[in-house]
Amino acid sequence: MNELATIRQLATSGMEAQAARLRHVSENIANTDTPGYHRKTASFEEVIQAGQQTGKVKIGQVELDRSELTRIFDPGHPLADESGHYDGSNVDLVIEIADAREAQRSYEANLKMFDQASKMSASLLELLRK
Numbered sequence: 826m827n828e829l830a831t832i833r834q835l836a837t838s839g840m841e842a843q844a845a846r847l848r849h850v851s852e853n854i855a856n857t858d859t860p861g862y863h864r865k866t867a868s869f870e871e872v873i874q875a876g877q878q879t880g881k882v883k884i885g886q887v888e889l890d891r892s893e894l895t896r897i898f899d900p901g902h903p904l905a906d907e908s909g910h911y912d913g914s915n916v917d918l919v920i921e922i923a924d925a926r927e928a929q930r931s932y933e934a935n936l937k938m939f940d941q942a943s944k945m946s947a948s949l950l951e952l953l954r955k
Contacts, residue, residue, distance in 0.1 A: 829949070831880075832942040838881035839935035842869055845884040847928045853916045854925075860897075860904050862914035864890035864921075890915055 849865045856862040865887050872881035892915050900909035 829942045829946045833939050835880050836935045836939035836942065838872065838883065840932050840939070842882045842884050843928045843932040843935065847925060847932070849887065850921050850925045850928060854918065854921050857914055857916045857918060857921075859914055860902075861894065861912050862916065863894070864892075864914070864916045866890055 904911040
């Protein structure tokens with residue numbers, strides 16, 4: 826029975842990490858047209874407790890993508906320099922949509938694992954009652 830609780834904890838940590846990832850993707854998409862905005866990226870880290878690997882994951886430190894910002898020509902923009910250009914963002918909507926889809930599918934996979942462990946626990950308890 827303890828293994829099933831561990832499986833639910835692992836699935837929960839995966840869902841929390843994917844939800845955080847999706848939040849960063851949402852922020853990136855929302856700031857696509859924000860001048861000077863650098864895309865946020867984050868990696869996953871394994872949770873270690875008492876020096877032991879747990880199998881759980883968490884979102885790592887959020888970093889800014891340091892790739893070049895797009896130069897946009899708009900002489901009427903308040904941020905435009907003397908040549909009429911200003912720095913846009915480095916967010917690529919295609920990449921963000923792909924990341925969002927991957928995070929969603931990973932979240933759903935963890936949710937299915939959580940549901941299956943819960944059903945197995947319920948079945949085991951039902952067997953023990955008989």
